[in-house]
Amino acid sequence: MANDTVAIPESLRVKARDKQWPEDLVQQALAAGATAEQLVGYMDQGVTADQARQFLAAQQGGGPEPSAEITAKAEQVGWPLDLIRQALAMGAAEGDLMRFMDMGITADQARQFMAQGGPGGVPELDLSWMNVPTEWNTRAKPTRHGLTLEAINIGRYGDIPDVWEYQTEMPRGAVPIPGVEGMGYSIYQKQEVWSDACARLYEEAIQRRWRPATDVPWTTIEPLPEDLERAICQVCTHISEKEQMEADVLGRWEPEISYGYHEVKLYLATTIFENARAVEVFRKRALSNGGGLGIQSPGWGFRSVVDARNFSEMAVIQMVLQDSLTLAQYQFGEKYAKNPAEKFIFAHAMQDKARHIAYGVTHMKYVLLHRAERREELQRYLDKGEGMMLQDDRKDPATREAFAIYFGGGKDNIREGLRIYDQMRRRHVEQYLARLKWATLDRADRLAPGLRAYIES
Numbered sequence: 001m002a003n004d005t006v007a008i009p010e011s012l013r014v015k016a017r018d019k020q021w022p023e024d025l026v027q028q029a030l031a032a033g034a035t036a037e038q039l040v041g042y043m044d045q046g047v048t049a050d051q052a053r054q055f056l057a058a059q060q061g062g063g064p065e066p067s068a069e070i071t072a073k074a075e076q077v078g079w080p081l082d083l084i085r086q087a088l089a090m091g092a093a094e095g096d097l098m099r100f101m102d103m104g105i106t107a108d109q110a111r112q113f114m115a116q117g118g119p120g121g122v123p124e125l126d127l128s129w130m131n132v133p134t135e136w137n138t139r140a141k142p143t144r145h146g147l148t149l150e151a152i153n154i155g156r157y158g159d160i161p162d163v164w165e166y167q168t169e170m171p172r173g174a175v176p177i178p179g180v181e182g183m184g185y186s187i188y189q190k191q192e193v194w195s196d197a198c199a200r201l202y203e204e205a206i207q208r209r210w211r212p213a214t215d216v217p218w219t220t221i222e223p224l225p226e227d228l229e230r231a232i233c234q235v236c237t238h239i240s241e242k243e244q245m246e247a248d249v250l251g252r253w254e255p256e257i258s259y260g261y262h263e264v265k266l267y268l269a270t271t272i273f274e275n276a277r278a279v280e281v282f283r284k285r286a287l288s289n290g291g292g293l294g295i296q297s298p299g300w301g302f303r304s305v306v307d308a309r310n311f312s313e314m315a316v317i318q319m320v321l322q323d324s325l326t327l328a329q330y331q332f333g334e335k336y337a338k339n340p341a342e343k344f345i346f347a348h349a350m351q352d353k354a355r356h357i358a359y360g361v362t363h364m365k366y367v368l369l370h371r372a373e374r375r376e377e378l379q380r381y382l383d384k385g386e387g388m389m390l391q392d393d394r395k396d397p398a399t400r401e402a403f404a405i406y407f408g409g410g411k412d413n414i415r416e417g418l419r420i421y422d423q424m425r426r427r428h429v430e431q432y433l434a435r436l437k438w439a440t441l442d443r444a445d446r447l448a449p450g451l452r453a454y455i456e457s
Contacts, residue, residue, distance in 0.1 A: 012036045019043040021052065028056055034082070045112055055089055070094045079107045090114060132175050149199035149263055164188045164260030172260050185258040191370050192311050193257050195362040198267040201355050205270035210348050212281035220340040221289050227411045228338065234294035234402035235333070236286035239349075240279045242326065245302050246318060246356075247275035253311055267359060274352040281345050288341075295398055300391035304384050312367055316378055317385035319360025320435060325389070327353045328428035329403070332420065336407045357435065365439040379446060382436075386448035393450060425454040 006027045008016075016026045021043065029039055029052065042052065066074070066084045074084050079101065087097055087110065100110065140152040153160075157173040164172075167182030187193055195201075224232070250272050257265050286293050301322060308314035330353055334346035367374055393400070400421060401414075407424075408417025429451050436443050 006030045009036050012039060015040050015043055019049075021049045025049055025052060025056075032056060038082070041111070055086055067094060070098060073098055073101055077101045079110065083107055083110060086114060134173060134175055145203065148203050149266070150203075153199070160190060160194070161260060162190045164190075164258045166258070166260070169259050172262060184255075186256045187311060188258050188260075190261065191367055193261055193264045193363065194366050195264070195267075195359050196366060197358055197362040199263045201359055202263065202267040202270055205267070205274065205352075205355055208351060210277075212277060212284060212345075215348075216281065216284075216344050217340050218284075218288060221285075221342070222339060223290065224338060225410060227405055228409070229289060229291045230294070231402045231405035231411075232338070232342070233286040233291040234398055235329075235406060236282040237294040238297055238399045238402070239326070239329070240282045240286075240293075241297055241299075242302065242322070243275045243278040243282070245299075245305070246322075247272045247279070249305055249308075249314060249318065250275070253314060256311070271356055271359070274356070278349050278352065281349070285342065285345060294402070297399065298392060298395045300395065301385075301389045304388040308381075312363070312374070312378065313381045315360050315363050316381050319356050320364060320439075321382060321385045321389065321432060323353055323357045323360065324432040324435065325425075325428045327357060328424050328431065331427070332403075332407060332424040336420070338406075361435045361439050364436075364441065368440045375441065378441065379443070382443065383446070383448070386451055390448055390450040422454065422457065426457075429454045 008023060008026055008030070012026060013023070016023065016039075021039075026039065030036070066081065066088065070084060071081065073079075074081060084097065088094070135155045135157065138155055138157065140147060140154055143151050152158075160172070165188075166176060167185055168176070168180045169183050170176050170180070223229075250268055254265060254268050254272070257268075259265070283293075305314055305318045305322065308317060327350060330346045330350040334343055334350060337343035337346055364378065367378070400418075403424070404414055404417030404421045405411050406417070407420035408414055429447070432451075433443060433447065433455075
């Protein structure tokens, strides 16, 4: 049958005229077996006249016929045979088409994909996104420390709003589009999370990364007397437990912070990683010298952090109060280390923990300078945190005795070890109060009596 004898339905003729398909092409497609509904669908999907001619030419030129296997598969999943032929004519392999069917791709999805790529053609481009009204011709310049986060905070990209308006993951400085769904953030206020040091702390954390598996000189660990080995293993158990808890808590808060404060989100990601690294390295020490893990901590101090109802509450208790104690433990652990491996572990964990405290203290200072009415609120958080910490002191003799035996060099020298332990706790309280004072919070008259005893003894 000649193409010009094939009748073209009026609705198809109107559509073809609108999509610039010549009538002879429409007649050729109808004569080849296509239905009017299929042709309208192709036109609506953006298939051009040239693409359609190429496809018809490939079919009429003796393109590959579907095998019995793919024909049966297509019938099973509802792919028309003309779609299989079109895909093969465009160069698709039967194996790929079978895999797409197994992945659950529908016939309509396949048609849309082929319409965009076209049989040998290029989809029509929509370049409206290139006219985005962001601050263009911005050139961030590396500093002597490289192209840091602070170096790219220039122009409007460095404008950090007091309140972030967007619930999506739109990067700060980008242009929003309507209709994007919210991502469930709950923190949109700068004062709730900000620290003027977070960008610098992120860069330092990235530059000072270390690997416990290969950087620690594990071969320098020699057998220790059983009481010393049990002591260091109990210390490692205690530290691994609380570092894992901190990682879990920060991991819970990280997705609550909106994208406008990405410097904070990036820094907290490094903190979570460093907590995980501490869990790893202290667990490895416990299992590397013929010992093993000790007993679990009572966990009273953990509750004050886990139960925090806002980010600032968590930060001042965990990253100022609790981490100040952990840092003192690392400082004394490094001083009384029994071998180069332990000295390395405590020294590097100390550097990481100092950054965590730096964030907590600078965040606290930012809150107090910008929201003076929160001063009593933060004091009450610390009342709770100090009280729960003292519960641990009373109900966790294992940690105190293990540190004392480790510091004193054995249980036969426990008196000296307990004296050194009290020195460590004194340093913790003194440094804690000094950090609060730097953050403009004077707690000297409000310190919990149990902690005050360490600096008055």
